[in-house]
Amino acid sequence: MSNTVTLDVLVVYNGSIASSSSDLSPSTIAPFARGTSNSSCNAAYAYLLESFASLKLNAGFSSSVDIVGAGSCKSYWTYTNGAWIKNNKRCKTKQIFGKFSPKNETDFALRELLFSNPQVRSFNSFPLFKLFFDKQKTYDALSNYSIPAITLSGKSLKSIKNSVNSLKKIIKSHPNPKDFTQEIILKDRFGAGGRDIYKLKSDDYEGIKAIQGAHPLLSFIIQPLIRFDRGFNYNGKFVSTDIRLIYLKGKIISCYIRMAKNGDFRCNQHQGGSLVYLKLSAIPKAILKQSQAIAKILGKKRALYTLDFLLSNSDNAYLLEGNTGPGLNWDINNPIDQREAKKLIKKIAQEIFSRTQPKPISKSLLCAPHNSRSKNPFWPRASETLCPA
Template sequence: MKKNIFDVLVVYSEKAARSASSLFDNDKTPFSTASKRNQYNLAYAYFLQVCAKNGLRAAFTTTRDVIGAGKCKSYWEFKNNSWVKVKKEGYSSLIFDKFSPVNKKYFEISASLFSSNLIKPFNNNYLHRLFDDKQATFDTLHSFSIPTVALDSYNYKTIAQSIEAIKLLCLSHLQKEDFSKELILKDRFGAGGTNIYKINENFLEEILAVQEKNKKISFILQPFVKFEKGYEYKKISSATDIRLIYQKGKIIQAYIRTAKKNDFRCNEHQGGIVKYISIKNIPSAVVECSEKIVSLLNKKNALFALDFIISNNGNIYFLEGNINPGIYWGADSAEDELNTKKLILFIVKELLRRSQKTS
């Protein structure tokens, strides 16, 4: 079969996106129009259009379609304002990788996709491994982070040991007054605010109950940081995190995410409200902390996001890093759409630079 060669191939996780090989007639877009991900169809259509305007031939495919180094068995294109399934082999030496190899299946897919040295990922491999694993993030950046302990096995003894370990970390912490008596149980390799639980009391029993329902998930334990009054926006305090997006070692975007009422999860997928802020309005202590992290990471050509919270006592905590900042916008937010399109322009500009470098 003759393959089509692209300048860029977007490879998305099959958990979220649909293969162009789908035989279902209703699968007319990469993302289900009946789900919350419908906006992703608009965002990635714009992404491919911007690529085309900049002379880059690009296509969208999924991990289900990967068949070798830089190759896929089918792909989506966006033409004449419509998504088109193309059931032909596609190839590119430059991969915009929008999936995380956090389990055996995705690790094997990634190994196949990048099995040739000629195939280059957009995202930095080191940061991928670091930010995908919250325990690795803490181990590397512990002086900036919330104390973290991994739950390596699911029995009374090891869970009790992990609970004691996180308690000891908190007691010895210089800012221990920031931590409540509650614990956070969080998916070690998760994203989007899913599989995060606040454990209020009876730690052992509650953790076992959660793990019994989520046997395939690896968890970490953290103290709950009191932060509902730590950051004030327009004289209103609420549980808020601050995201800084970096490219080439500089902040290119910043926004805050405010949790919905009676929740502490700030993620947009969990009902958080996004508000973009100018770089000059980022608290100076957050910028100082983030610059130290960026300097330690020393990955100046990478695109990544750093998330922070400010405790009620005014202390800064690095929450987590993200090698794959979301490319989508809220259905009712013109501001979000405008700024996501700006982010896409940054990304395409870098893709263009890299494609010219390898051509």
């Protein structure tokens, strides 16, 4: 197709959040609508595209609704001279940086189409996404490190009671049962951002049923509430805190804590939590030990992912959840957050750059005996060599 532009890398964002560049509305001047909770993403992804440009990579940004083929979208955004530009023409690439989390059959079909050619590569690990997206699967695969979890099997009072009793049996046989309170957390099995999370008494079956009834399309898991309000000490003060470790290529490249606001147990920034970056040396040893064990099990040495932990009041570490799509945006009122987010973006851009470069021919292959080489006529004759003495 003569009008198709070939890109080195294409960012594909969830179409329910990011606007298509094919949207001709005059008010659509950037991928993320101004005045919304996602508007700060405009600066983050502009910086990502600028980082690609500094590495001489031709990059674009598309919405998942633009997907039309393998590594191909019908339109794309670029960022030049401080402005977002709509490119209402088809583009194609072999390298996708996906911020596109399939949640229904349509989404999964679009993702399958996007990667229908094996030459089209994803920066993100899809097997890891599927593991972390489903909180029950996360627990089942990493139960020795995670907070116990049971999926509610039904919506009747009887089935709810059976699920709660199953959770109590797991807690009873747990090595550290005293880490758990008599309250439970009811959580969207496939949720994110601290949304649709509720705290109830473990015997409040009617309350659980009412929440299920108010959200008929959601699947819920139940977990025990951990005693963690005095687990992590920051600057001499105890506060309910979760600890996030960001991994890339098998190594921790960034870490920070999120502290819940007064009176809340949820630490997410979306729920009013505050964020503070820490040095790796400030992370409790129990959490580092658990994270290293989990990273070894996952074995995804090239992947980008995060592991979130809680530290109980008894200094035991628990995996809260994992994530393959950590947010790249920053709090505009927090210069440290901006600086650290930009560091992460640069590392991602550098890793994508390395993946777009041709792999060098190994010296062992060049020095192999003539009869073991390819029959390509451009190989040197047996009397010749490509290797230094």
